Amino acid sequence: MSETNGTILSVNDLRTYFQTEDGLVKAVDGISFELEKGETLGIVGESGSGKSVTNLSVMRLIPEPPGKIVNGDIIFDGIDVRKLNIDEIRKLRGKRMAMIFQDPMTSLNPFLKISTQLMEVTQLHLGHSKDQAYQHAVDMLRTVGIPAPEKRVDNYPHEFSGGMRQRVMIAMALSCEPELLIADEPTTALDVTIQAQILELIKDLKTQRGTSVIFITHDLGVVAGMTDKIIVMYAGKVFESAPTRELFKNPANPYTKGLLKSVPDPAHEEGKALYQIPGLPPDVAHLPDGCPFAERCDRAEDICTKEFPPFIQINENHHSLCHFAKEVYAESTGGGE
Amino acid sequence: MAENKKVVKGTSLWKDAWKRLLKNKLAVFGMIVIAFMVVAVIIGPPIIYWTTGFTPDYIPSDSKLIKSFPPSLQHPMGTDEAGRDLLSRVLQGGRISLMVGIISTLVSLIVGVSYGAIAGYMGGRIDNVMMRIVDILYAIPYILIVIVLMAAFGGENTPDWIAAISNLFGGGAGLNQIFLLFFALGLVSWLTMARVVRGQILSLKNQEFVLAAQATGVSTMKIIFKHLVPNALGPVIVYATLTIPSVMLTEAFLSFLGIGVQAPYASWGSLCADGIKNIAIYPWQLIFPGVTMALTLFSLNFLGDGIRDALDPQTRKF
Ligand SMILES: Nc1ncnc2c1ncn2[C@@H]1O[C@H](COP(=O)(O)OP(=O)(O)OP(=O)(O)O)[C@@H](O)[C@H]1O
Numbered sequence: 001m002s003e004t005n006g007t008i009l010s011v012n013d014l015r016t017y018f019q020t021e022d023g024l025v026k027a028v029d030g031i032s033f034e035l036e037k038g039e040t041l042g043i044v045g046e047s048g049s050g051k052s053v054t055n056l057s058v059m060r061l062i063p064e065p066p067g068k069i070v071n072g073d074i075i076f077d078g079i080d081v082r083k084l085n086i087d088e089i090r091k092l093r094g095k096r097m098a099m100i101f102q103d104p105m106t107s108l109n110p111f112l113k114i115s116t117q118l119m120e121v122t123q124l125h126l127g128h129s130k131d132q133a134y135q136h137a138v139d140m141l142r143t144v145g146i147p148a149p150e151k152r153v154d155n156y157p158h159e160f161s162g163g164m165r166q167r168v169m170i171a172m173a174l175s176c177e178p179e180l181l182i183a184d185e186p187t188t189a190l191d192v193t194i195q196a197q198i199l200e201l202i203k204d205l206k207t208q209r210g211t212s213v214i215f216i217t218h219d220l221g222v223v224a225g226m227t228d229k230i231i232v233m234y235a236g237k238v239f240e241s242a243p244t245r246e247l248f249k250n251p252a253n254p255y256t257k258g259l260l261k262s263v264p265d266p267a268h269e270e271g272k273a274l275y276q277i278p279g280l281p282p283d284v285a286h287l288p289d290g291c292p293f294a295e296r297c298d299r300a301e302d303i304c305t306k307e308f309p310p311f312i313q314i315n316e317n318h319h320s321l322c323h324f325a326k327e328v329y330a331e332s333t334g335g336g337e
Numbered sequence: 338m339a340e341n342k343k344v345v346k347g348t349s350l351w352k353d354a355w356k357r358l359l360k361n362k363l364a365v366f367g368m369i370v371i372a373f374m375v376v377a378v379i380i381g382p383p384i385i386y387w388t389t390g391f392t393p394d395y396i397p398s399d400s401k402l403i404k405s406f407p408p409s410l411q412h413p414m415g416t417d418e419a420g421r422d423l424l425s426r427v428l429q430g431g432r433i434s435l436m437v438g439i440i441s442t443l444v445s446l447i448v449g450v451s452y453g454a455i456a457g458y459m460g461g462r463i464d465n466v467m468m469r470i471v472d473i474l475y476a477i478p479y480i481l482i483v484i485v486l487m488a489a490f491g492g493e494n495t496p497d498w499i500a501a502i503s504n505l506f507g508g509g510a511g512l513n514q515i516f517l518l519f520f521a522l523g524l525v526s527w528l529t530m531a532r533v534v535r536g537q538i539l540s541l542k543n544q545e546f547v548l549a550a551q552a553t554g555v556s557t558m559k560i561i562f563k564h565l566v567p568n569a570l571g572p573v574i575v576y577a578t579l580t581i582p583s584v585m586l587t588e589a590f591l592s593f594l595g596i597g598v599q600a601p602y603a604s605w606g607s608l609c610a611d612g613i614k615n616i617a618i619y620p621w622q623l624i625f626p627g628v629t630m631a632l633t634l635f636s637l638n639f640l641g642d643g644i645r646d647a648l649d650p651q652t653r654k655f
């Protein structure tokens with residue numbers, strides 16, 4: 001699937017902190033990953049694990065104050081994103097890297113026509129005239145499967161359903177043919193059937209256009225069929241990173257295993273309670289010294305609460321942050337249990 | 338079903354609000370009165386001139402006619418002490434009063450919206466400083482500021498740029514004074530507008546569509562004025578409609594005191610000031626300008642309240 005013809009995005013030891021009344025929140029604390037051109041990366045983790053902050057950092061959209069990227073390299077197609085001034089970064093946003101958000105009901109401006117919002121982007125980045133931009137807006141709506149786009153283009157967002165609005169967001173994000181598309185939980189707010197349609201649409205468009213995609217979700221089930229590799233985040237850290245198939249087949253981290261167990265599988269019996277990882281995600285402002293997952297981990301031992309776990313390499317592309325990564329991996333590869 | 342049809346037809350939020358406004362009897366009454374007033378003050382004086390020959394300043398040459406006549410067919414509102422037709426004077430005064438209301442409100446709108454929007458969007462220290470300035474200005478009685486401005490820049494001290502604008506419309510000391518009044522009143526009535534807009538922007542700027550707009554590379558000024566200000570338009574319109582009568586009332590008060598509109602120009606306020614001198618003997622000289630002004634101010638307030646109800650976010654569905 002992945003034609004590796006160069007790296008589009010490489011993030012190295014990214015740390016983004018927020019100064020809050022509650023103390024310093026290390027929302028993202030040492031995240032690294034690489035995304036090849038045309039590849040799709042899944043970022044998975046529970047609420048508050050730092051998925052959004054990671055990607056907002058990539059687009060330099062962290063509100064400052066209270067937030068700040070304190071460390072790390074963000075290299076987008078050879079460009080050091082952290083060194084750009086605001087005008088330079090604006091020229092990348094929407095043109096070469098675009099983003100779609102979780103809640104399509106609020107991510108479109110309720111007071112502007114769909115056409116106005118779509119036209120703004122291409123007029124800004126592609127230098128389109130009004131007519132060109134309008135035509136392009138209609139074309140984009142057709143591309144994302146809005147019926148009768150010539151008529152709907154002049155509607156206001158409140159005249160669209162949630163699924164349709166997310167299609168509009170996708171149209172807007174893709175209208176300048178960006179090389180990188182960041183989809184931040186684009187289906188979480190939608191019905192299951194609509195979810196499947198939107199996922200299908202993103203999948204189709206990225207294959208057609210060769211767009212590299214970062215797909216954020218808290219549901220491993222959603223990314224199974226559409227990503228090349230996955231990083232699992234917890235408390236601002238990468239807990240595990242591996243190619244998708246490998247991660248599903250041979251997870252090497254207890255947290256990943258928990259997430260996998262909580263994915264509803266189609267054969268799941270109706271009415272039977274779904275597995276849930278016990279406890280709540282940690283308070284990132286007050287993390288313990290040891291493994292942040294220790295309190296909730298069924299495999300935790302004394303060492304887990306005392307020492308921060310190492311990031312262990314399992315094989316070339318597979319890493320796991322756990323004192324017992326190798327053992328967990330062995331268990332999942334071959335009948336350890 | 339009806340709902341669905343509406344959506345397909347593409348009713349905008351404004352159309353919905355307009356429909357709600359038309360259901361409000363007081364607001365419709367206000368709208369009709371205001372429309373009538375505006376038309377009357379524009380076409381009234383020329384019509385009276387063509388039909389009777391009276392102008393607002395026409396003083397009869399016959400010295401027997403230079404006195405206060407009660408209302409009659411010839412002078413529906415009577416005449417003033419100088420024998421001038423009161424109806425023409427009330428209509429002519431209405432022009433000035435309404436213009437003071439509208440233009441000063443426009444000045445306050447431009448200043449208040451920009452100021453409030455920038456403070457609200459920037460947030461942090463900039464917002465803090467900007468709003469403390471507003472607080473301080475609030476603490477000074479606005480009427481005092483206007484009086485000081487009028488005293489400092491009135492008469493010979495009129496700033497050149499005000500005189501220049503006034504010259505476009507004929508110029509002269511009286512007109513200079515009126516233009517000064519526009520700006521003085523505008524400059525004291527933007528404070529609340531700034532607060533209203535800032536509050537709106539503060540509650541809007543953390544919404545996802547702002548982040549989404551930033552993510553497309555749109556500049557800060559465009560986000561403020563193209564994406565956020567239109568969203569705050571409802572309260573802005575409501576507050577602007579309510580600012581017009583309050584500015585008009587201030588103008589009347591100032592003219593009443595003799596520091597607002599001055600002869601040869603008249604406004605409803607200065608007409609009332611003239612009328613009150615003779616209230617016991619020639620009551621119509623106060624009643625007609627007074628009632629006309631009161632009716633207009635009430636109507637503007639009814640309309641403002643009506644617009645507020647029509648745009649009420651509670652009943653508005655996105
Ligand atoms: N503007 C901000 N100010 C203060 N703290 C913030 C801010 N934005 C994010 N955080 C903190 O950063 C942490 C990570 O947030 P983030 O939004 O990245 O989580 P997430 O993984 O995207 O979760 P979700 O699945 O809920 O979207 C959270 O603890 C959050 O409280």
Ligand code: SF4
Pocket residue numbers: 253254255291292293294295297298299300301304309321322323324325
């Ligand atoms: S380090 Fe310990 S607590 Fe953390 S995931 Fe591994 S086993 Fe669980």
Ligand SMILES: [Mg+2]
Pocket residue numbers: 051052053184
């Ligand atoms: Mg998020």
